[in-house]
Amino acid sequence: MADHRVLLISAPIGAGHIRAAQSVSQMLKVNHSCHTELCNIFDLFHPAIGQTILKAYLKILNIFPQAYGTMYGWGNQSRLALIGREWVSQVLAGRMLDYINKFQPSVIVCTHATPAGLVAWLKKKGLIRVPAAAIITDFVVHRLWVYPEFEHYFVAHPAMAEYLSQNGILPQSIVVTGIPVSDSFIQPIDKYQVLGKLNLRPDRKTILIMGGGAGVLPMDEILKLCAQIDRPLQIVAVAGKNQSLYRRLIQLGSVIRHPVRVFSYVDNVHELMSIADLLISKPGGMSTSEALSMGVPLVIYRPIPGQEEANTCYLLNNGAALRADSLSELQNILVRLFEDNSDFTTLRQRAALLGRPHAATDIADFIAKNYFKA
Structure with missing residues (x-):
């Protein structure tokens, strides 16, 4: 050869x-x-x-x-x-x-x-x-x-x-x-096994928060906001290599009423996305593509002008994401989604259609x- x-x-x-x-x-x-x-x-x-x-x-x-x-x-x-x-x-x-x-x-x-x-x-x-x-x-x-x-x-x-x-x-x-x-995003994953490993429940909606490792996404404020939602949900937060953020999230997660799992840098994003009903993140091209590949709908928080703004426009135009430019907008979006389960279904279907x-x-x-x- x-x-x-x-x-x-x-x-x-x-x-x-x-x-x-x-x-x-x-x-x-x-x-x-x-x-x-x-x-x-x-x-x-x-x-x-x-x-x-x-x-x-x-x-x-x-x-x-x-x-x-x-x-x-x-x-x-x-x-x-x-x-x-x-x-x-x-x-x-x-x-x-x-x-x-x-x-x-x-x-x-x-x-x-x-x-x-x-x-x-x-x-x-x-x-x-x-x-x-x-x-x-x-x-x-x-x-x-x-x-x-x-x-x-x-x-x-x-x-x-x-x-x-x-x-x-x-x-x-x-x-x-x-x-x-990565090939890991197209391999079959047992969602219930991942939930069990994380001690999370299959009868609750799971929100995944990512993209705060560089300090740009205010994950602690978003976690506090999620805590105010009066619905059965659970939250997984990934702080990346930002150790200060990781410690703040651990402290917050111990006092809010919803189950919270906090991680620093992880190499099993595919597993976390497999259990996610919704991803709150920045619209990086790779993380977005990973989410679309698994049919995970996105809420994009305050995209930075430049490629993040362009990525956001592409996702919004194709109905695979929602956009929040403030914490109050994010809260309104989350409340609306949890009130109408069909919105989750529509977003997931459109995300999967865009996935490659x-x-x-x-x-x-x-x-x-x-x-x-x-």
Whole structure:
């Protein structure tokens, strides 16, 4: 068998980009027996550079999210942003070139726009001739994703394909697959076994609250709000790596009247989503795709301008989510949902219709068919 080698390059700015790369890598290994390697672009540079970028990103999201939205919009419209992109790529591409030459991939797959820019620059300058593909992990395309040097793009829905084709990408190079999620989200799960493991009851509605690890989602305030709902419900809250938030949620969970289970970082999101009747979260492309794959309806809380706002519009337009821009709006939504069970059913059905649980398999199959020579 030929030695097929796939280099997947991502960045840890939001966990979804890396999870998408991991999902496709798994399917390539399992279904096509090829050698894959996951590269975190921050690992190619001095550790201080990556840490500084990540800390600045999280601080902006936490303290002044509107600033992020402004930068996102500027990057989508300004000619200066394209010049800046070119300069950054030129400065940073050297180390990536060394890495690529050492690994000798059959194809490069990027799941974040920054490494995509470096790979495109290397291809444009003729420094590498390796075919490259991009997986966009949101429900919108930012202009800084657009590189005619890429052989293929994998996108979530047809409107994204239309945007790319209007911006110089050949239509035959664009494949609508959905956003790739882990194989664990399509495996059968015994909901009652998970409920039993968590000491929760099957006759209560379960609310899952996620997305507060970066401190942007006020999970403690949302938990207090849920405590006021006079219906039989139970709550699962995931604080991520935010230990301060985790301790506050534990303390709150011990005094409210509904059963509460609090977790820090977890690797069984698929199990938690299997028991969830409703997810309250931020609209990240990956977490949203995971929820849709399992038919879990969403309530989106205060999306940040930029891709979160665009993701929200996509979900709302397709009837798979509801939106709350304040705690009072969130309370009204929850009260209304618990008063009319048919709303839960409608949301769940529409979420399931949008789900693309086999996207990782479809992408891996396409890569194997188009880039692996016998």
